[in-house]
Amino acid sequence: MQKAFWKEAVVYQIYPRSFKDSNGDGIGDIQGIISRLDYLQELGVDVIWLSPVYKSPNDDNGYDISDYQDIMDEFGTMADWEEMLEGMHQRGIKLMMDLVVNHTSDEHEWFIASKSSKDSPYRDYYHWKPGKDGKEPNNWVSVFSGSAWKYDEQTDEYFLHIFSKKQPDLNWENPKVREDVYNMMKFWLDKGIDGFRMDVINFISKVDGLPSAGNPDQYEWGGDYFMNGPKIHDYLQEMNRKVLSQYDVMTVGEMPGVSVDEAKLYTGSERNELNMVFQFEHMDVDSGEGGKWDVQPWTLDGIRSILHKWQVGLAENGWNSLYMNNHDQPRMVSRFGDDGVYHKQSAKMLATLLHTLKGTPYIYQGEEIGMTNVQFDSIDDYQDIEILNMYQEKVVEGGEDADKIMNAIYVKGRDNARTPVQWDGSEHAGFTSGTPWLKVNPNYTDINAEKALQDPDSIFHYYKQLIALRKQHDVMVYGDYELILEDSDRIYAYTRTLGNEKWIIILNFFKEETEFQLPAHLKHDTRELMISNYANIDEQQPIDRFTLQPYEARVYRIQ
Incomplete structure (x- = not known):
């Protein structure tokens, strides 16, 4: 039994835009996080996973990075960030930063240079291809709807973007790209951070030639050509050798489409890649053949068989991440529990599951007070690019039933997780003195942190009890x-x-x-x-x- 701090830790994810606003502009910020560090210390968490706070035009809420080594203006300054890190460390809390290196923003200086000319030394930092027969280089679709390619008139070629059009994919085949990424990682590690959560890290290796998927005459999901690609283990082992092995840190890779056998390769203790992965199988348990938005009822057997498979599969070598919601998923009490009559009981039951399975538990902000999904009346109240693109494609252009699509958004939309944290019963839930960037869930007068702290039977205090038990009893960890x-x-x-x-x-x-x-x-x-x-x-x-x-x-x- 190999003991490690990252196995024993309980991680708390902060989505900074929605956590706490300190200056009244309606957007959560670093000083807001600093003002709530005592709250997190009382809860008892060991590690904060901080979603991106880097410079960004905010096309995908910070996951489109224009400068990896600077802080987004609306979040604060590097001095604020350093104060936050010091405040966490003073309280015995480690900081895990988000590493987003499958793609950059199209406003990153690398891409601006890459786009300027076919002869630019940065051209090969991204995937550029000429069109085929007046169409895109291949038939892959973007995660956010539409083609995964965008045409650039200046050089008469297309660039690959598996996500938004403003998120061009980096070309990891280029050793200079990898070297620049590793240097950037060292920059943050030398500042004293304690690890990385790696965004869609299993997308970084693409199949040579970027061939079309399935029927080349129609758009198709090309995941087989860029998920768990041919050189992914080479890249991660190189990253470990050149960077991670030189620091005492924790790592978790976000890996859509990863299997148990692949996860063993990513997390096996002798392989020197990552500590653990986020798998998504249980997050698809209520998805039909039409994918995420084809909402189907989940079954206990469906959830249990998936969790069981991962518990058994990684029992001897490897390690599980335990989560039921995050910034990309709906609220777990609304999805797998009962956010009405049995709100408190079902939230606590799900928390018990997450903290007693084998693996490292991840709490998403607001989960510890039982925050729920939201149902905005109008599509105009939503901000998430994935929701808005899907609605445009299916309702505005495709003529599908708006009520049916809105219902799918109520159940599965990412903005469910992104409504501001409900701190108290005052206007805008105490999140901001201004107008919040995304509307607050109207149930904030009933569900908020101030109430939870005052109620000894609250969901918050139950989480606190679970975390304390985990620290006292090795059986919960090992x-x-x-x-x-x-x-x-x-x-x-x-x-x-x-x-x-x-x-x-x-x-x-x-x-x-x-x-x-x-x-x-x-x-x-x-x-x-x-x-x-x-x-x-x-x-x-x-x-x-x-x-x-x-x-x-x-x-x-x-x-």
């Missing part, structure tokens, strides 16, 4: 995972075992009461209730058979 009751259509239950220590985790995923029956092989002489999301449990009650209340979670230690 214990072996084993599924029980695998055929139940209502209960997700499993054990964690480390030496003589055995815990049973029992989770009711639904609003109906349901019977739990302990498997015969889990005979025991003593039992201790470690945590539960209901207060009315008879701790003397035998646990061989009992009724679980709606969304009930119980964790027992048995001997």
Whole structure:
């Protein structure tokens, strides 16, 4: 058992634009983060993952970077950033920065030079290709709708952008690109940061020649040609050798489309690549054949089988990231719980799942107070480029039913996660004294941090309890995972075992009461209730058979 700080840590993601505004311009900023560091210390988190704060024209909310070594004006200055880092370190909190190196902004000096001439020394920093028969170089579609190529009149060629038209993909085949990226990483590591979350890092290696996918006569998803590409392990091992291995840091790679077997290669302890990956399989559990916006009901078996597969697959070598929402996903209590009648109970049940599986838990801002999805009345209230492009393509141009598309946005849209953090019951939820860049969820008077801190039974205090338990009991971090009751259509239950220590985790995923029956092989002489999301449990009650209340979670230690 190899112990490591990043295995034992609980990570908290800050999406700075929506966290806390300090100057009344309606946009969260670094001084706003500084003003809430005591709150994060009280929660007990060990690491902050900070979404991008670099210079950016903000086409994709900071994931389009125009200068990797400077701070976006609306977030503050480098001096503010340094004050924030010092404040985190003083409180025993580490900082993990976002590394976005599959693409830059089209306003980055590299791209401006690259675009200026075919003879520019920076031309080969990006993927430029001539058209074919008056069309794009291949048929790939962008993640944000439409072709993945944009024509440039000045040089009569197209550049590749797997994301927005303002996010041209870097050409990692060019060793100068890699060297510049590594130098930039060292710049931040030398400033004292503690790791990187790497944005779509498994997209950086493309298949030679960038061939069309499937039928070349129609637009198709080209993921097979740029996800987990032919040189991805070479690049990550080089990055580790030249940069990461020289610092004591943690790394997590965001990897859409990664399989368990591929994740073992990325995270295997002997391979010297990354500590862990974000996989997305469980985030597609409610997607139909039409993809993300084709919303289908999820099933417990669907969620459990995926989580189980990853728990077992990375049990011996590799490591899991545990999350149910982030800045790109809807709020977990609305998606997998009940954001109405059983709001508090279901939020706590889902938190119990995330903190008792094997892996490193990631909390997304506002999750710890049970923030929910939002339903804005008009498409005009939404800001996310993915939502707006999809609505334009399907409703405005495609003539699809607007109500159906709006419902898909309510369920899956990224702005669900990006409404400002609800700090108190005052106007705009205490996020800003001005007009927020994105409207606040109207339920802020009921759901806010001030209320949560004052209520000993709140979701916040339950998170605090879970995090404290994790620090006290190695079994929560390093214990072996084993599924029980695998055929139940209502209960997700499993054990964690480390030496003589055995815990049973029992989770009711639904609003109906349901019977739990302990498997015969889990005979025991003593039992201790470690945590539960209901207060009315008879701790003397035998646990061989009992009724679980709606969304009930119980964790027992048995001997």
